[in-house]
Amino acid sequence: MVRYQLKFAFRHLMRSKTFTAINISGLFVSLTAVILMSLYIENEMSYDRFNKNAKDIYRVVDDKRTNALMQHGAGSPGPLAPLLKNDFPQVRHAVRFIDGEALVKYQDKVFEERHLYFADPEVFQVFDLPMLNGTANHALTEPMSVVLTGSTARKYFGGSDPIGKSIIMNNESLKVTGVIKDIPSNSHLSFDILISMSTAQKKDSGYDWLFTNWYSNNFYTYVLLNNTESATELNAQFDNFAERHNANTSNTKHHYSLEKLTDIYLHSDRENQAGKTGNITSLYVFAAITLFVLLIACVNFINLSTARAVERSKEVGVKKVNGVSRSSLIIQFFTESFLMVGLALLLAVAASAMLMPAFDQFAGKNIRFDLMTPLHLSALALVLCTVAILSGVYPALILSRFDPIAALKGTVRSSARRTLIRKGLVVFQFSISIVLIISTIVVYSQLQFMQRHDLGFKPSQTLVINFEGDGTVQKQNNFIVNELSRVKGVRSVSASSEVPGSSFSGGWSMEFAKKGGDTIHAELPIYLTDFNFMKQYNIPMVAGRGFSSAFAADSATSMIINESAMRKLGFKNADEAIGVNVQMYPNDAKIIGIYRDFHFQSLQKPIEPLAMRIMPAKFRVFSVEMETSDVKRTVSDIEKLWKSIAPQRPLEYSFLNEKFDQQYEAEIKFGQMFGLFTTLAISIACFGLFGLALFSVKQRRKEIGIRKVIGASVFRITALITKDFISLVFIALVIACPVALFAMNYWIRTFAYRITLGWWIFAGSGLIAIFIALCTISYQALKAALANPVNSLRND
Numbered sequence: 154m155v156r157y158q159l160k161f162a163f164r165h166l167m168r169s170k171t172f173t174a175i176n177i178s179g180l181f182v183s184l185t186a187v188i189l190m191s192l193y194i195e196n197e198m199s200y201d202r203f204n205k206n207a208k209d210i211y212r213v214v215d216d217k218r219t220n221a222l223m224q225h226g227a228g229s230p231g232p233l234a235p236l237l238k239n240d241f242p243q244v245r246h247a248v249r250f251i252d253g254e255a256l257v258k259y260q261d262k263v264f265e266e267r268h269l270y271f272a273d274p275e276v277f278q279v280f281d282l283p284m285l286n287g288t289a290n291h292a293l294t295e296p297m298s299v300v301l302t303g304s305t306a307r308k309y310f311g312g313s314d315p316i317g318k319s320i321i322m323n324n325e326s327l328k329v330t331g332v333i334k335d336i337p338s339n340s341h342l343s344f345d346i347l348i349s350m351s352t353a354q355k356k357d358s359g360y361d362w363l364f365t366n367w368y369s370n371n372f373y374t375y376v377l378l379n380n381t382e383s384a385t386e387l388n389a390q391f392d393n394f395a396e397r398h399n400a401n402t403s404n405t406k407h408h409y410s411l412e413k414l415t416d417i418y419l420h421s422d423r424e425n426q427a428g429k430t431g432n433i434t435s436l437y438v439f440a441a442i443t444l445f446v447l448l449i450a451c452v453n454f455i456n457l458s459t460a461r462a463v464e465r466s467k468e469v470g471v472k473k474v475n476g477v478s479r480s481s482l483i484i485q486f487f488t489e490s491f492l493m494v495g496l497a498l499l500l501a502v503a504a505s506a507m508l509m510p511a512f513d514q515f516a517g518k519n520i521r522f523d524l525m526t527p528l529h530l531s532a533l534a535l536v537l538c539t540v541a542i543l544s545g546v547y548p549a550l551i552l553s554r555f556d557p558i559a560a561l562k563g564t565v566r567s568s569a570r571r572t573l574i575r576k577g578l579v580v581f582q583f584s585i586s587i588v589l590i591i592s593t594i595v596v597y598s599q600l601q602f603m604q605r606h607d608l609g610f611k612p613s614q615t616l617v618i619n620f621e622g623d624g625t626v627q628k629q630n631n632f633i634v635n636e637l638s639r640v641k642g643v644r645s646v647s648a649s650s651e652v653p654g655s656s657f658s659g660g661w662s663m664e665f666a667k668k669g670g671d672t673i674h675a676e677l678p679i680y681l682t683d684f685n686f687m688k689q690y691n692i693p694m695v696a697g698r699g700f701s702s703a704f705a706a707d708s709a710t711s712m713i714i715n716e717s718a719m720r721k722l723g724f725k726n727a728d729e730a731i732g733v734n735v736q737m738y739p740n741d742a743k744i745i746g747i748y749r750d751f752h753f754q755s756l757q758k759p760i761e762p763l764a765m766r767i768m769p770a771k772f773r774v775f776s777v778e779m780e781t782s783d784v785k786r787t788v789s790d791i792e793k794l795w796k797s798i799a800p801q802r803p804l805e806y807s808f809l810n811e812k813f814d815q816q817y818e819a820e821i822k823f824g825q826m827f828g829l830f831t832t833l834a835i836s837i838a839c840f841g842l843f844g845l846a847l848f849s850v851k852q853r854r855k856e857i858g859i860r861k862v863i864g865a866s867v868f869r870i871t872a873l874i875t876k877d878f879i880s881l882v883f884i885a886l887v888i889a890c891p892v893a894l895f896a897m898n899y900w901i902r903t904f905a906y907r908i909t910l911g912w913w914i915f916a917g918s919g920l921i922a923i924f925i926a927l928c929t930i931s932y933q934a935l936k937a938a939l940a941n942p943v944n945s946l947r948n949d
Contacts, residue, residue: 202415
């Protein structure tokens with residue numbers, strides 16, 4: 154019986170090649186999208202779950218209120234971790250991280266390492282870091298010891314044993330005490346080098362003061378608890394813990410809490426994150442689009458099957474007269490559905506395997522493609538059954554219900570109810586398509602808005618040279634600035650610790666002694682600059698004065714703050730702020746001026762407080778503003794100069810606008826993927842519309858022939874055929890606009906600076922949808938309008 158059903162279904166599909174090709178094409182494309190996106194979503198949701206104790210690992214975070222400032226940071230203070238281990242039996246192990254960058258040398262090899270952390274020895278007890286060489290219990294116990302990942306060890310030492318050998322980092326010798334496996338790509342903490350925390354505790358490290366400071370959240374603290382219940386107990390005791398250890402003051406209150414390790418990547422929106430971050434909202438959006446793509450393909454199947462119902466009526470009539478039961482007919486139609494979906498699924502699996510490397514590159518991921526696991530095989534079987542049943546149930550019920558006598562006489566006609574359902578499904582398809590078109594336009598408009606928005610400073614043709622970790626360059630920064638200024642095509646040069654677009658891992662603790670006696674504790678981001686920085690970036694002062702070499706104090710004890718800092722620190726006006734003394738590391742300072750706010754971070758965030766000081770010892774970048782006439786030659790001349798003055802360090806540079814745009818990498822990737830799946834959804838909808846137009850023309854060929862005979866023009870007949878479909882697109886537009894307006898209003902509210910959703914977006918999307926529909930239908934409409942009416946009338 155099954156063999157007969159399969160044989161008959163296969164023959165029928167081969168006889169109806171156009172119908173089969175349209176349906177399988179739509180299902181194939183949609184199922185390929187479903188497989189790729191499902192693997193992407195699975196990968197995103199798998200972050201940090203490879204740790205065997207993942208469910209009991211938490212990050213300790215701090216919601217810190219300092220006077221009027223509230224900070225929701227991912228960091229925590231240095232003294233926290235050791236005290237947690239001592240005070241709470243629920244804490245099995247606690248580990249701290251400090252992130253950094255450094256220039257690392259081994260013999261004649263020099264590399265800029267951007268993924269390194271200082272870490273406590275307990276890191277091996279908290280996280281799964283399998284050792285390839287060395288002993289975990291002793292790897293990070295001593296000062297000046299370092300652990301490398303396997304790939305990093307090979308980069309420096311080739312195939313030789315690295316244990317006991319030394320690398321030079323920031324002009325200091327570090328001993329390799331261990332080699333671990335490379336960190337999995339689905340870890341939010343990604344590093345190539347771990348340095349012992351005791352190295353950072355040395356007095357000359359520049360980090361030593363942080364280990365006793367409760368105000369600076371420069372550490373990332375993770376704890377391994379006894380069980381899940383311990384987290385609830387610990388959260389309830391954190392406030393008493395802060396009071397007990399004098400972490401709080403009259404002006405500063407810490408509220409510590411725990412974040413599950415497995416929630417950090419997708420669900421944490423805290424400031425100053427360590428490592429990678431994802432976005433759960435983006436996953437929801439991609440999951441919804443993928444579902445819509447699949448639904449559109451299913452709607453195509455239903456519509457085309459019901460549209461062909463009249464054509465198959467005689468087949469059904471003959472079978473019923475010959476004693477075939479309705480249940481057997483339903484099984485037959487379901488068999489056809491399963492056969493088509495099964496074939497499309499096999500093609501989709503093969504296509505997904507071939508496309509996965511390109512999709513990985515497109516998505517910026519390293520997704521493991523393995524569909525032969527029990528879970529994936531079960532999921533594929535579920536997709537096959539769900540799509541086949543969803544697509545086949547309505548056509549099977551309709552076709553099997555035909556009266557055999559009417560079917561044999563050829564008097565079966567498409568009922569008004571079935572026609573209405575078919576039109577409703579077309580409206581559904583195009584409603585989804587128009588929502589996606591509107592959303593795509595909004596996403597790209599917002600991205601363009603952010604990239605073109607006035608940032609409040611001058612970013613034109615500025616080359617940013619990074620020299621972090623190179624003490625030799627740092628010590629001669631004045632000389633290098635002067636040498637770079639002499640290069641032909643260079644307008645100006647400055648040195649600083651940061652440039653706009655740089656990410657911050659934490660602020661600097663400051664205590665402001667306000668006029669009148671009040672004291673304000675705050676933690677502010679700070680730019681450490683030279684005298685030329687403000688002038689080069691064209692950042693104007695609004696009160697007081699900027700830094701000047703004419704004032705000796707400016708090089709050591711002066712500070713300027715932006716307008717946002719002035720407001721958030723509670724100063725009523727500039728006069729109240731100027732002259733205030735600031736207690737901070739490494740020495741006190743005095744506010745001498747207020748400068749205009751500028752965007753130093755992504756436009757997703759409002760402009761935050763920012764301070765500036767002169768501190769050459771902390772410089773790590775040069776900003777080189779160039780003439781626009783011959784940038785390529787200027788860069789080449791800078792490279793030649795750099796080799797002569799800093800031969801020990803390869804020139805590492807980027808353009809400022811590129812650096813700023815890197816902040817929108819996640820949004821750009823989101824827009825690209827959104828656009829890709831929108832294109833797929835529209836393409837699949839067009840497959841269905843093309844098929845419906847084809848069958849509509851077949852059903853109306855006699856009517857079209859008569860109209861041509863009595864003088865109807867090609868234009869009039871084309872308009873007649875397209876009118877019904879275009880009216881459905883208009884209905885879809887009316888439905889889609891409010892849905893898209895609601896969804897996109899919700900999305901753009903996540904940006905502090907955003908576009909206005911103007912009427913042109915919705916009107917333009919409607920015109921695009923109509924144009925796409927016309928292009929899809931026009932071939933069949935013109936073909937019918939140009940056909941010889943004699944042929945259509947003779948056939949009927």
